Amino acid sequence: MNKRDVNTAHSGQPGLGNRELSRRQFLAGLSTAAKGSLIVLSVPAILTACRQADESTGTPASEQTGDTAASPQYRILNEALATELDAISARIVPTDDTPGAREAGSVRFMDVVLADGRQDQLATIELGVTELNARANSQFGVTLFSALNEAQQIELLTAIESSPFFSTVRYLTVASLFAMPQYGGTGPDVGYNLIGMTHAHAYTPPFGYYDADYAARGE
Amino acid sequence: MAENSAAVTFPSREEVDFVIVGSGAAGGIVAKELSTAGFKVVVLEQGPHLTAADFRHDEWGIEHNFDLMWNARKGHPQTERRDASETAGPAGYGLAYAHNVGGSSIHFSGNFWRLRPIDFIEASVRGTIPGANFVDWPITYDELEPYYTKVDWEIGVSGLQGPWDPPRSRNYPCPPMPIKSSDVLLERAGKALGLNPYPAPVAILSAPHNGRPACIHCGFCNGFGCEANAKSSSLVAMIPLALASGNCELRTSCTVSRVNTNDAGRVNEVVYWDAAGEEQAQLAKAVVLCANGAETPRLLLLSASAQHPDGLANGSGMVGKNLMFNGYSAAIGLFEHPVNAYKSIPATRVIHDFYELDPALGFYGGGGIDGRHPHRGLPMGTALSAGLFGGASWGSDFKRSMTQEFTHTAAFDGHTTSLPQETNNVTLDPDVKDKFGRPAIRSTYKDHPDDIATMKFFMERSLELMDAAGAIQKIGFYPENGQQGSVHLLGTCRMGNDPATSVVDKFNRSHDVPNLFMVDGSSMVTSSRGQPTMTIMALAFRAADNIIQFARRGEI
Ligand SMILES: Cc1cc2nc3c(=O)[nH]c(=O)nc-3n(C[C@H](O)[C@H](O)[C@H](O)COP(=O)(O)OP(=O)(O)OC[C@H]3O[C@@H](n4cnc5c(N)ncnc54)[C@H](O)[C@@H]3O)c2cc1C
Ligand code: SF4
Numbered sequence: 089m090n091k092r093d094v095n096t097a098h099s100g101q102p103g104l105g106n107r108e109l110s111r112r113q114f115l116a117g118l119s120t121a122a123k124g125s126l127i128v129l130s131v132p133a134i135l136t137a138c139r140q141a142d143e144s145t146g147t148p149a150s151e152q153t154g155d156t157a158a159s160p161q162y163r164i165l166n167e168a169l170a171t172e173l174d175a176i177s178a179r180i181v182p183t184d185d186t187p188g189a190r191e192a193g194s195v196r197f198m199d200v201v202l203a204d205g206r207q208d209q210l211a212t213i214e215l216g217v218t219e220l221n222a223r224a225n226s227q228f229g230v231t232l233f234s235a236l237n238e239a240q241q242i243e244l245l246t247a248i249e250s251s252p253f254f255s256t257v258r259y260l261t262v263a264s265l266f267a268m269p270q271y272g273g274t275g276p277d278v279g280y281n282l283i284g285m286t287h288a289h290a291y292t293p294p295f296g297y298y299d300a301d302y303a304a305r306g307e
Numbered sequence: 308m309a310e311n312s313a314a315v316t317f318p319s320r321e322e323v324d325f326v327i328v329g330s331g332a333a334g335g336i337v338a339k340e341l342s343t344a345g346f347k348v349v350v351l352e353q354g355p356h357l358t359a360a361d362f363r364h365d366e367w368g369i370e371h372n373f374d375l376m377w378n379a380r381k382g383h384p385q386t387e388r389r390d391a392s393e394t395a396g397p398a399g400y401g402l403a404y405a406h407n408v409g410g411s412s413i414h415f416s417g418n419f420w421r422l423r424p425i426d427f428i429e430a431s432v433r434g435t436i437p438g439a440n441f442v443d444w445p446i447t448y449d450e451l452e453p454y455y456t457k458v459d460w461e462i463g464v465s466g467l468q469g470p471w472d473p474p475r476s477r478n479y480p481c482p483p484m485p486i487k488s489s490d491v492l493l494e495r496a497g498k499a500l501g502l503n504p505y506p507a508p509v510a511i512l513s514a515p516h517n518g519r520p521a522c523i524h525c526g527f528c529n530g531f532g533c534e535a536n537a538k539s540s541s542l543v544a545m546i547p548l549a550l551a552s553g554n555c556e557l558r559t560s561c562t563v564s565r566v567n568t569n570d571a572g573r574v575n576e577v578v579y580w581d582a583a584g585e586e587q588a589q590l591a592k593a594v595v596l597c598a599n600g601a602e603t604p605r606l607l608l609l610s611a612s613a614q615h616p617d618g619l620a621n622g623s624g625m626v627g628k629n630l631m632f633n634g635y636s637a638a639i640g641l642f643e644h645p646v647n648a649y650k651s652i653p654a655t656r657v658i659h660d661f662y663e664l665d666p667a668l669g670f671y672g673g674g675g676i677d678g679r680h681p682h683r684g685l686p687m688g689t690a691l692s693a694g695l696f697g698g699a700s701w702g703s704d705f706k707r708s709m710t711q712e713f714t715h716t717a718a719f720d721g722h723t724t725s726l727p728q729e730t731n732n733v734t735l736d737p738d739v740k741d742k743f744g745r746p747a748i749r750s751t752y753k754d755h756p757d758d759i760a761t762m763k764f765f766m767e768r769s770l771e772l773m774d775a776a777g778a779i780q781k782i783g784f785y786p787e788n789g790q791q792g793s794v795h796l797l798g799t800c801r802m803g804n805d806p807a808t809s810v811v812d813k814f815n816r817s818h819d820v821p822n823l824f825m826v827d828g829s830s831m832v833t834s835s836r837g838q839p840t841m842t843i844m845a846l847a848f849r850a851a852d853n854i855i856q857f858a859r860r861g862e863i
Contacts, residue, residue: 180701204372205380242702249701258701259691266687267367276686282706283713285649285686289364289534290523295651296488296714297644307491 162196163203164210170195172217175234177261179241186282189261193273197264198257200272209256216253220244309356309408314550319589323347324858326577326591328563328606331410332840333827333847334597335541336462339548340851341595342555346858349589350555351579353562354407357542362413362532366687369531375405375414382742386749387791395736395749400792402601402733402750408559409542410599411794412840416529416653417510417538418722419464419841420675421455423473424448425663426833436671439726439755440629444832445804445813448473454845454852462844463516463539466508471659481513483655484522489648489717490656492640493678496719496775497658507657507677510539510841519543524651529683541844561587564745565610566594566619566823574619574823580743593822593863595854597847600630600796600828604733605748607800607825620800620817620825625810627733629801630752631834632793634674634723634762636785638769639681640778641696645714649684653677654720661768662836664761672761674723674836676769681718689713696780719772721765721785722837726755727798754789762786795839800829814857815850822863826850 159167177189177198202210217233224233228240236244248254264271265279280286294300317323324346327338334350342348354377368374377383378401385402386395404411425432427444435441456477458464465481483506486494490504497504511528512521522537536543549555560582567576567588578588596603604627610619618626654677663673681695682688690709694700698708731753735746754762762785773781803809806818811830817823828843835842857863 181705182703184703186706201367201371245701262690263367263371263687266690268363268365271367279686279690283686283690283710285713289525291526291650292524293485293651294488295524296647298488298491298642298646299486300488302486302491 162199164207165195165199165202169214169217170199171234172221172232173198173213173257175241176217176220176245176257177264179238179245180258180261181265187278189264191274192265192278194261194264197267197271197273198260201260201263209260212253212256216248216251216257219253220248223247308361309358315553315556317347317349317556317589319587322575322590322592323349324591325349325593325595325854326351326589327595327597328566328577329353329410329596329598329602329827330408330541330546330557331404331597331599331827332412332415332541333843334595335409335412335545335549336844336847337595337597337826337851337854338555338557339541339545339552340848341855342549342552344855346554346855348549348555349591350549350557351561351563351577351589352408352557352559354405354559356408356557356559357413357532359532359534359536359543362534364525364527364531366527366685369414370685370688375407375532376403377406378403384739384741384747386736386739386747388749388751389753389789389791390730391751395751397739398750398792402748402796403792403794404599404601404796407542408546408557409540412510412540413532413538413542414530415510415538415540415840418654418657418677418838419458419466419508419510420657420659420836420838421473421475421508421845422448422451422835422842423662426835427451429833433666433671436726436755436757438728439671439757440729441671441726442803442808442832445802445809451842451845451849452476454848455841457848458841458844461517461848462510462541462544463512463519464508464510464841465513467506469503469505471503479508480516483507484509484511484513484652486655487648487651487678488646489678489680490654492642492646492717492776493658493676493719493772494656496772497656497660499775500771502658502660504656504658507654508841509652509654511652512537512539517544522652526650526684528651529653530685562743563598563606564743566596566606567610568612568614568619568820572614572820574820593824593854593858595824595826597827600799600831601733601748601750603825603827603829604799605735608735609745615819620810620819620823622819623807623810625729625801625808627799628729628731629727629798630731630733630750631725631727631795631797631831632752632754632790633725633795633797633834633837633839634672634721634754634758634765634785634790635837636721636723636762636766636769636783637681637718638766638773638781638783639695639716639718640773640776640781641711642715642717642776642778646717647714648678648680648717649686649689649713653679653683658772659836661765664764668760668764670757670760671726672724672757672764674721674761674765675838676719676721676765676772679718679720681712681716686713695782717776717778719769719776721762721769723758723761723765724836725758725797725834727801727833728753728755733799750792752789752791754786759785759787759789795828795834797828797831797834797839800825801832802830803832814853815846816854816857824850824854
């Protein structure tokens, strides 16, 4: 991301290009609860949309009834949607020599958090999946994204990586790697192990290379 | 959750000496001071009484479900706009604060910079600034200094006096926190550029103090409650002393809706919804509002009556006006070796060489720069924004970018001034209501051009520091189109000597209502250089000291 992207991403400037919109959406995933660096900058577009949905109906989204018939094993997702989300999230954080979205239980996480007052995001996702399947059909003659091969899936996702739909699925997939198990996934270990984070609740100096060096030099 | 918070209970239909609304940074101090001085005090706090055992490293819950900060998802919508010509829409970030005993002091990062003597008299030194309502404070640094020292010792601050710091009557109680790699990079870069980095003063214990333990460097600090009780919130430093006094009843999950006045124009009753949603009213001899710079003016406006048609204590028309946030900017750099800035507290060094910008630059401003983790050390937050340096943001290379950005980055953040402007304010939204049916907070806010120029200046300095620190790659940003929403909620019941232009006097007493006091971020006259809470707490100790003397002399 270049500097301009970062600035516009946070500024909420109208008329953003698609690429920038995507950045904005994605920074939407950034937490907003505090100040410091990137944080305060980004209004979480996703949560704002959620609020707007709440306010326009006057009912908390959590009390609205969706028209999706959930599969018995999910709170809100149906089997077909879950299968496609599983395929998409596995491209966002693939399983290779290390675990990815599948091992993190991304789809179960999505099910739990979408059911928790985020029905408007579910609507974005449902529409996006329908469109993605339509693209799979028109481009490759296959009716489901999940039935494409890996290269075809990457090609289709690259084409839509600026869309609010992709940003929403990416947001939830990435979050699932680091979320505690009570949110439906397998817990934060998949993410923590990837980035070298631990469950330690206490650290002692030196914390990194430079403060170790500082101490060694007696600065 | 704390067991029954009430060590003592007072009947609501008998007058207590004081009702305090809000138990945050300021409210906790006022509660402790008044109750330990022997006054009967009821504290009404809308949130729960959490304790260290309730605080978890649950990033999704805290950051994405807003467990500590209520918003529209929890029935507390706000609206916002840039100026009065616009119709306000749903607020994105809004005027944000933590809703619980301790208020935002439980999850703040504890950067505790005192103001300097210049801050209190800057308007007369600098002269008027077009578009700004920039005035001197009615008090001086010397008058506030003893109370800054009280904050250091009673709340618990770690630091080291630098030769260019304002004079202090007593040293810090705790030595500085151990330096982090992000601040080694800042310190070395600063020195290379001829600047004077020094240990950051923080409301976090580097050593045991007042029966609390030292910080264990857990890293989930900014935005999170402290599991170790090492962060010096009013929750752990003040509330226990207030409850132990036997004179303070803390009523939680009690949301105040209005303050009533009697025929003599004095406040006599505070109306609230209790935990069961039932309306209650507590009689009181005097009332102290400590609900913060967003909720205190809202409550005064909601307390309008035939006697006070424009809102309680609003003879000046200044209630809600002059809302200030503080500006910010940042540069993020990628480094060769592990920085691991996700460990320990947010910042351990600060550069204050730009405290007062040269007037020759053509704009007013000032602030400080500290070293941090770009995403407050949060794993999920880092991964969500990974790809900052052009790396993949999804797919097989994404794992590499998220790891690199978690461990090998540092941010040099600018924290800067905001000018007071009457057009920036808190009002009641005419349409949107909260879950109790109260009009929602509507904020109208546009940064002054000088505030934006200041943020840009600080970003440029941070980028130079990144170069001097040897960053392999760097990016910088600031809100070039201005901020909407903040966690610094300042100036909306400003302090002053003139009842025509200010809401409270130099002792935080309402100019209009003699037994009503406003003590929180709302009384700030200027914004501070980016870290206001040390001053909010010092003002709270000072106000309490004076309130005690007034009460003892029968002058309330
Ligand atoms: C994540 C974060 C990091 C921060 N870091 C720093 C920092 O490093 N340095 C710094 O100087 N500042 C920092 N701040 C800002 C700091 O927390 C605030 O300036 C400070 O807490 C304000 O104190 P206050 O007493 O004015 O209000 P608050 O602490 O907000 O307390 C107000 C209290 O009143 C209660 N209340 C409000 N309305 C009602 C009502 N109607 N009825 C009953 N109760 C009510 C609220 O629930 C709350 O408990 C940070 C803030 C956040 C959110
Ligand atoms: S870093 Fe220290 S002060 Fe901050 S939350 Fe962890 S233990 Fe508490």
